Amino acid sequence: MIGASLGAAAYERASEISAILAVANPVGDRRLARLSSRPDVVLALSGIGISFGGVKALSDVDLEVEVGEIRAVIGPNGAGKSSLINIISGLYHADRGRIAIGGQSFSRVPASRLARLGVARTFQNLALFGGLSVRNNIACGRVHTRRASFVEHIAGLPRARSEDAGIAEKTDQIVAFLHLESVADRLVATLPYGLQKRVELARALVAEPKLLLLDEPMAGMTATEKAEMAGFVRAARDRHGVTIILIEHDIGVVMGLSDRVAVLDYGRKIADGTPAEVRADPAVIRAYIGTAEGENGEDI
Amino acid sequence: MAVQALDAARLPVDWAKLVQKLALATALFVVAYGVVPAYASGYLVEAILLPFLALSLAAVGLNLLTGYCGQLSLGSSAFMAVGAFGAYNFNLRVEGLPLAVTMILAGISAAGFGVVFGLPSLRLRGFYLAVSTLAAQFFVQWALTKFGWFSNDNPSGVISAPHLAVAGLSLDSATGRYLLSVTTVMVLTALVWRLVNSATGRNFIAVRDNETAARVIGVPVLRTKLLAFAISSFIIGIAGVLWAFTYLRTVEPAGFNLDRSFQILFIIIIGGLASIRGAFWVRRSSLSSRSFCPGSAHSCSAACSIRAFST
Amino acid sequence: MSYYDFLFVIEVLVGGLLSGVMYSLVAIGFVLIYKTSGVLNFAQGSMVLFAALTFVSLVERGIPFALSLLITFAVMVALGFTIERTVLRPLVNRSPMTLFMATLGLSYIIEGAAQLIWGTQVHGLDLGIDDTPFEVGGILISSFDLLAAAIAAAMVAGLSAFFYWTRIGLAFRAVADDQFAALAVGLRLPRIWGTVWTAAGFVALVAGLLWGARLGVRFSLSLIVLKALPVLVLGGFDSILGAIVGGLIIGASEKLAEVYLGPFVGGGIEGWFAYALALVVLLVRPSGLFGQKTVERV
Ligand SMILES: Nc1ncnc2c1ncn2[C@@H]1O[C@H](COP(=O)(O)OP(=O)(O)OP(=O)(O)O)[C@@H](O)[C@H]1O
Ligand SMILES: [Mg+2]
Numbered sequence: 001m002i003g004a005s006l007g008a009a010a011y012e013r014a015s016e017i018s019a020i021l022a023v024a025n026p027v028g029d030r031r032l033a034r035l036s037s038r039p040d041v042v043l044a045l046s047g048i049g050i051s052f053g054g055v056k057a058l059s060d061v062d063l064e065v066e067v068g069e070i071r072a073v074i075g076p077n078g079a080g081k082s083s084l085i086n087i088i089s090g091l092y093h094a095d096r097g098r099i100a101i102g103g104q105s106f107s108r109v110p111a112s113r114l115a116r117l118g119v120a121r122t123f124q125n126l127a128l129f130g131g132l133s134v135r136n137n138i139a140c141g142r143v144h145t146r147r148a149s150f151v152e153h154i155a156g157l158p159r160a161r162s163e164d165a166g167i168a169e170k171t172d173q174i175v176a177f178l179h180l181e182s183v184a185d186r187l188v189a190t191l192p193y194g195l196q197k198r199v200e201l202a203r204a205l206v207a208e209p210k211l212l213l214l215d216e217p218m219a220g221m222t223a224t225e226k227a228e229m230a231g232f233v234r235a236a237r238d239r240h241g242v243t244i245i246l247i248e249h250d251i252g253v254v255m256g257l258s259d260r261v262a263v264l265d266y267g268r269k270i271a272d273g274t275p276a277e278v279r280a281d282p283a284v285i286r287a288y289i290g291t292a293e294g295e296n297g298e299d300i
Numbered sequence: 301m302a303v304q305a306l307d308a309a310r311l312p313v314d315w316a317k318l319v320q321k322l323a324l325a326t327a328l329f330v331v332a333y334g335v336v337p338a339y340a341s342g343y344l345v346e347a348i349l350l351p352f353l354a355l356s357l358a359a360v361g362l363n364l365l366t367g368y369c370g371q372l373s374l375g376s377s378a379f380m381a382v383g384a385f386g387a388y389n390f391n392l393r394v395e396g397l398p399l400a401v402t403m404i405l406a407g408i409s410a411a412g413f414g415v416v417f418g419l420p421s422l423r424l425r426g427f428y429l430a431v432s433t434l435a436a437q438f439f440v441q442w443a444l445t446k447f448g449w450f451s452n453d454n455p456s457g458v459i460s461a462p463h464l465a466v467a468g469l470s471l472d473s474a475t476g477r478y479l480l481s482v483t484t485v486m487v488l489t490a491l492v493w494r495l496v497n498s499a500t501g502r503n504f505i506a507v508r509d510n511e512t513a514a515r516v517i518g519v520p521v522l523r524t525k526l527l528a529f530a531i532s533s534f535i536i537g538i539a540g541v542l543w544a545f546t547y548l549r550t551v552e553p554a555g556f557n558l559d560r561s562f563q564i565l566f567i568i569i570i571g572g573l574a575s576i577r578g579a580f581w582v583r584r585s586s587l588s589s590r591s592f593c594p595g596s597a598h599s600c601s602a603a604c605s606i607r608a609f610s611t
Numbered sequence: 612m613s614y615y616d617f618l619f620v621i622e623v624l625v626g627g628l629l630s631g632v633m634y635s636l637v638a639i640g641f642v643l644i645y646k647t648s649g650v651l652n653f654a655q656g657s658m659v660l661f662a663a664l665t666f667v668s669l670v671e672r673g674i675p676f677a678l679s680l681l682i683t684f685a686v687m688v689a690l691g692f693t694i695e696r697t698v699l700r701p702l703v704n705r706s707p708m709t710l711f712m713a714t715l716g717l718s719y720i721i722e723g724a725a726q727l728i729w730g731t732q733v734h735g736l737d738l739g740i741d742d743t744p745f746e747v748g749g750i751l752i753s754s755f756d757l758l759a760a761a762i763a764a765a766m767v768a769g770l771s772a773f774f775y776w777t778r779i780g781l782a783f784r785a786v787a788d789d790q791f792a793a794l795a796v797g798l799r800l801p802r803i804w805g806t807v808w809t810a811a812g813f814v815a816l817v818a819g820l821l822w823g824a825r826l827g828v829r830f831s832l833s834l835i836v837l838k839a840l841p842v843l844v845l846g847g848f849d850s851i852l853g854a855i856v857g858g859l860i861i862g863a864s865e866k867l868a869e870v871y872l873g874p875f876v877g878g879g880i881e882g883w884f885a886y887a888l889a890l891v892v893l894l895v896r897p898s899g900l901f902g903q904k905t906v907e908r909v
Contacts, residue, residue: 052906082909089516091909115518123909127513129506139499140506144518146499150527153498154491164499203517372708420890423897426707427651431844432893434837435886446877512909558837562715569712 048097057083075264115144118210130189141206194225350547353481359567361535369528370508375436381556383410383537384544410537411530418529444553477546622750629756631862637839638854640814656836657721663819667734691812736823841885847899
């Protein structure tokens with residue numbers, strides 16, 4: 001017992017030191033520079049760490065995401081998956097490490113410029129605009145392309161009108177793509193949960209992002225809804241070529257959908273590889289044994 | 301071109317609805333410009349319609365900020381005061397300024413104040429912001445009482461409103477003031493209507509419903525909030541001009557106190573946040589309720605507001 | 612600066628600190644309720660007024676001091692309890708803004724009721740405290756203010772003891788910490804809210820007596836809520852310590868500003884100075900001096 005805790009303490013210490021080194025050490029930065037200049041790497045994280053109070057939500061996480069892949073991030077509850085996505089989208093600021101998005105490197109991603117950087121996301125807990133219709137929620141996803149001022153809108157000047165028309169057209173396309181026609185004019189707050197999740201995906205897709213971050217898009221859905229959603233995610237990649245980071249607990253969905261899988265546990269990346277490699281990885285198996293979700297077989 | 305043609309084909313025009321809307325608008329015009337000026341008694345106009353119109357307009361303005369954009373403000377009457385004193389001073393100090401220009405300039409002054417006192421909204425949320433808007437309330441009232449310049453060094457601090465005229469036509473009679481008021485309110489309300497149904501209005505709602513999501517998808521959150529403060533204060537400022545010029549006929553800081561701010565807030569709560577029509581319904585019902593419980597109209601509207609929440 | 616100037620500064624400062632305690636007194640009532648239920652109870656000012664008015668009316672009707680105090684306490688408990696039951700419980704799970712506006716409406720109702728029951732005249736309230744100032748080391752201190760501060764301090768100590776050492780106090784802190792977790796371990800939230808509103812009623816009583824004795828019992832008494840708001844903003848809505856320190860800071864700087872800044876701008880700045888000060892602090896620390904800084908979870 002004592003030995004184990006001493007060992008853990010030593011490990012902590014060592015990782016702290018290496019984290020400090022990672023900050024001071026230009027090697028990490030150079031690696032990032034090399035990666036971010038590679039055209040096939042959409043996103044590169046290096047040495048990401050963040051803590052809340054005493055909780056280390058993430059420590060020293062590296063991740064590279066290549067163009068056109070569906071990259072799953074899995075891990076038990078509290079492993080730091082959402083934190084990772086929040087750091088990429090600029091909602092959390094990492095204590096350590098750098099993030100490179102499409103060749104631009106940041107220590108803090110500016111959330112307000114995220115859409116223009118070509119990144120869109122959905123949220124683990126629904127984050128729709130309850131007071132707007134489905135169509136208007138989706139149309140908001142293209143707000144970053146608007147230039148017309150409020151005066152032009154009130155007066156109905158040509159630029160405002162042509163922007164509206166262009167966005168309406170794109171919205172219609174996404175509505176059709178995700179089969180939302182029958183509810184398009186309903187207030188989004190009145191929809192069932194599964195459909196709201198789909199509207200959120202639509203709002204992200206309409207921005208035509210290069211990189212799409214999905215935080216548990218299928219959580220709380222029935223099996224049929226999940227299958228349908230998985231179909232949409234795959235179709236989004238296949239038809240629009242968007243690169244996807246997918247957080248998901250349902251291991252069946254993950255294995256079927258993703259090209260590569262990264263596994264987080266207690267804020268560390270413990271495995272990264274193809275679904276088959278990850279599934280066979282002893283560290284992953286160990287991490288999942290004993291967690292509540294490990295018990296019901298299908299979900300991890 | 302092709303797309304628009306398609307749209308038109310897919311969306312059949314709802315004639316019944318269109319006719320209904322047209323009929324409603326016509327009825328409104330006939331009542332506002334025909335029936336009321338011809339038949340309403342002086343008392344009805346002076347004591348009921350004029351304050352009703354001014355406060356309804358203020359409520360429309362506050363609703364834009366609080367109901368649509370989700371920023372709670374407790375300082376509305378300060379912006380009314382800025383509008384009223386602004387109009388008084390522009391009128392006094394610029395020879396021959398047309399009334400419409402005076403009112404627009406007054407609105408712009410109020411908008412400027414609104415932006416300054418809206419700046420904290422960039423960092424503060426909820427109650428912290430609400431309390432900081434009280435700073436506007438107390439500061440403006442203090443400044444207007446303290447510095448005689450604003451009231452042209454009038455010893456009593458109570459100054460009478462200037463003569464009202466548009467294109468040489470005097471509007472000083474009760475009917476004239478009513479026409480000025482009702483026209484201003486209708487024009488501004490129509491503009492607000494267009495605004496809230498435009499992309500800008502949807503940005504307001506997005507910021508209100510989920511600021512984080514709004515920022516991530518690229519809504520310029522800071523700019524949107526300041527714009528809401530500016531436009532809302534512009535409208536409330538003009539409501540202040542109407543209040544002082546057409547209803548009270550005097551310009552004084554005392555009337556623009558915290559109670560007035562709360563009154564406007566109650567109007568929008570009872571009328572329904574984010575509902576423009578509500579601003580008008582309630583103002584009317586709270587006026588009628590005043591006759592039942594004199595002296596405590598506030599308690600009445602307060603009771604109504606609580607009832608409105610519970611249902 | 613001469614010695615006498617220096618003494619004068621100290622005197623102003625001490626006077627300011629003492630009146631700051633009076634601000635804290637009102638602010639604490641807010642914090643109690645905000646911490647447990649997330650409601651910014653604007654009606655706190657009217658509760659203060661209601662308590663003072665009830666007490667003074669009872670005393671004027673010849674009821675002994677102690678008995679009046681007891682009855683008023685009972686009335687305040689009943690009032691707090693009723694508000695909790697009839698207004699706030701039906702609105703549970705509504706947005707904080709909705710709750711705030713409900714209490715704003717409530718404040719008018721309480722004032723209206725007070726007006727109906729007790730009439731509108733101004734009452735003097737004599738707590739039997741001698742108000743001749745006395746001198747310590749060359750500076751004058753109001754003995755009333757000093758006593759008021761002592762009472763306020765005793766009350767804060769009492770409340771702290773209550774919340775730290777009793778079972779219900781423990782529950783209170785658990786709820787303040789995490790409402791859902793508290794619910795999950797089986798704490799009965801409604802009972803705690805009931806207790807907190809009772810405590811807020813008690814705080815209103817103490818504040819009402821002290822402020823009433825100082826200013827006379829009149830309707831403008833409910834406006835002291837406007838003095839408490841900047842204190843809350845400064846100290847953070849959820850911190851009792853913040854309410855105390857915030858009150859002291861605002862009390863002291865307000866008095867200093869009145870004496871040294873007021874003359875330059877024509878005086879009368881006490882209406883907004885506290886707000887301006889709070890605003891400046893907020894822009895640097897958006898959740899107040901003592902409010903918890905949190906990263907919003909997404
Ligand atoms: N804003 C925050 N403030 C404080 N702690 C936080 C915050 N966000 C995350 N945490 C903590 O960081 C850790 C990781 O949380 P995170 O939400 O990233 O986990 P997760 O892997 O997404 O879990 P889940 O599967 O439950 O969604 C948790 O211990 C959590 O409590
Ligand atoms: Mg998560």
